[in-house]
Amino acid sequence: MGQFFTRDYTGAPFELFGPAHLAFLVFLLVVFMLLYALRNKFSDRQKTCFRWFLAIWMVLNEAAFHTWNIHYGLWNIQTHLPLHICSIMVFASAYMLVTRRYTIYEFSYFMGIGAAMQALLTPDAGIYGFPHFRFFQTMTAHGLIIFSALYMTWVEKFRPYPKSLLRVFIGMNIYMAVIFVFNALIGSNYLFIAHKPETASLIDVLGPWPWYILSIEGIGIAVCLILYLPFFLKDLAAKRVKSAPV
Secondary structure, three states: OHHHHOOOOOOOOOOOOOHHHHHHHHHHHHHHHHHHHOOOOOOHHHHHHHHHHHHHHHHHHHHHHHHHHHHOOOOOOOOOOOOOHHHHHHHHHHHHHHHOOHHHHHHHHHHHHHHHHHHHHOOOOOOOOOOOHHHHHHHHHHHHHHHHHHHHHHOOOOOOOHHHHHHHHHHHHHHHHHHHHHHHHHOOOHHHOOOOOOOOOHHHHOOOOOHHHHHHHHHHHHHHHHHHHHHHHHHHHHHHHHHOOO
């Protein structure tokens, strides 16, 4: 049990697309498919209970991460404030689940799914492979971000609209400007816009600072458009049916 939580982990390190990583990704895919299959089976009471359950789980999972870092003296203001996209999406998604706030849903759907999907494919688990606590905490946190957005879409019948894309684009750029100033004030690198991460990442192939920030923004726009595509096609099909001669 000590090796499960210890800072000085001596077990197998995290292996990108190794057996444990792939198994967890397949598990999440099955869970998402099951959610879709059961999307119309929830009663109103079950919806409320399930939303609260997901919200509490997300917050407790994130709290466990911070508690672990505090316990081992790793927590600091430069790296552990919940200011990265996925970190803030944990709390925003929990708030969305409890309040059913549509504005938060827009960000949860586009930024939550987009950022968490990338984090699931290339998780920042460090040396902590299966079955360490950090492996499960990291994968669970990002899986729940995607699950909560899909739940609100498939079960609660929320959906984004063209104006959602504009609101998310403006909102995220304002947020990025605020974080840029915050990074300069305290010497942090939230959103990785002050400099590239110290560890290897996909950002390494996107050019030097500050140009890679524009590349990231371009990729973000493309991902958002892809996520909106199913709704665009659905609306297009509905419009054709409506305009078809009887």
